[in-house]
Amino acid sequence: MSAVWLVARREIIARARSKAYVISTVVLVVIVVALAIVSKLIGGVGSSDFTVGVTPSTASLAAPLSSSAKSIDQTVSTRTVSDEADGRAEVESGKLDALLIGDGTTVQVVVKKDLDTxxxxxxxxxxxxxxxxxxxxxxxxDPAAVNTAVADAKVSTTSLHPPHKYDSQQLVLGIIAGILIYLSLLITGQMVAQGVVEEKSSRVVELLLSAVRPWQLMAGKVLGIGIVGFIQVAVTGGAGVVAGLATGSLTIPASAAASTVIWLVVWYLLGFVAYALAFAAVAALVSRQEDVGGVVTPMMMLVIVGYVLGISILPSNPGSRLIEVLSMVPTFAPTMMPMRVAMGGVPAWQLAVAVAGMAVVIPLLVMLSARIYRNAVLRSGARVKLREAWQAA
Structure with a gap:
């Protein structure tokens, strides 16, 4: 393990000092902090969907309009204007979306061009x-008594399995968590693959293997780059949560936000180790940087598919059965499960199955990847076929 740590230390120092790493970390932190600030500003300014003006004669329609809008999941705010002329001027300038005119017994509205649907x-x-x-x-x-009776009439529903109530901020956190995992896996996975090919093409790997074993070199590289990526994810996620809580754009409990960051880091580590081992193994099959893309594409597609499915389905259907099943499959769990955990409502047994699946797959990948890496990393020239790398003595 001392040899593994020496290789890891070399990777940490080299990667952490690179301008690309520092700049990408700063950019990610700036983006998540900016998102928190913009979210707060938008939330403060756009508190309603529409603003409708009422004149003194139509002021009685203000409350019924807000109530009607609420019944169809819309938010309409009203503002009283001094007279109809001033109201029309505000509609013309865009300060009002519409103006209610008349005597208040019927609905007459003035708009600039077309009435929004x-x-x-x-x-x-x-x-x-x-x-x-x-x-x-x-x-x-008595209209008031009838309207009250109609408003109080409700359907009594009994749920055998009460659904989880998703908070909109939890949905946003889940999406952001998925994006960070997705970007981190792609960036750090590529770093591992490019590092392997760089050492192989420059023949540095031959010198390194004279001092350490192949599996130690591969494990050290994965460990070192994993630590560098872990720092980036933890700093970015922590900065986002702190900025959200500080600006007030994130109103969920601090414990829930901290839990999201912790699970984000956990799933990054699990996903990185699994994918980095696969990236290192297939990268050993080629000797040129130009060929890296061809061998890592299958692994990248698994990451991309998991992310795309999660980001496409979960916001509109957080309880999707398809996502529930796929999030417990090791190939998709690192990108899908963090989103579901951030949104909440994940049964403990599903989380346990997903973690257990990764715990089983990672040791298998260690053995498989170490064998392929050992048999292919010293072979230069043409691309080594996967079967040849596996069967080589």
Missing amino acids: KLGNALHVMASQLAFSEQIKSLGG
Whole structure:
């Protein structure tokens, strides 16, 4: 293990001092901090979907409009203007999305060009309620009492398995966690592959193997680059959480945010070790940097597919059965499970299955990758076929 650590130390010093590593780390931190600030600014400015003006004669429609919009999952704020002329001027300037005019018994609206469909839906709901109330009055009833009774009427639902309630901020955290894992695996995996080919093409590997064994060289390289990547992920994730909590854009409990970062790091480590071993093994098959892309593409596709499926399905369907199953498969778990954990609602047994799967796969990859690496890393020239590398003595 001392030999492994010597190789790892060499990788850590070389990678950590590189300008590319420092710049990429700073850029990632700046991006996540900027996202937190922008999220806070957008949340503070755009608190409603639409702003509608009301005149003194239509002020009575302000509350019904907000209630109608809420019933169809829209947020409409109202602002009273001094008179219709001022309201029309604000609509013209874009300060108001629409202006309610008339005597308040019917819905008449002024817009700059076209009425937005979503705002129109809210207005149509309110118009229906006003017409309903007028009919009740004409029949001698009390519209307020009828509307209250209708509003209080609810469907009683009994769930055999109560669904998990996803918070919008948890969804965002899950997506960000998936992006960080995805980028880190691609960047550090490529670093491992390029490092192997660089040593092989420059014949440095022959000198190194005179002092250490092949498996020690491969393990040291994976360990060193893994530590460098771990620092980058931990710093970026921690900076994002601190910025979110400090600006107030992240309102979930600090313990939940910290848990997300911890699981982000855990899954980065598990995913990196598994993929880095595979990257190191297949990179040993070639002797030129130009050929690296061809041999690492299959592993990269597994990372990309897992990320794309997760980022495409989870935001709209967090409880997707397909994602549940795939997130427990070792090839997809490093990119999918961090997203699900950040969103919450992952059963403990599913998390245990995913971790256990990685714990089983990693030792197997150590043995398989070490054999391929040992048999191929000293063979220069043409690309070594995988079967030849496996069968070589």
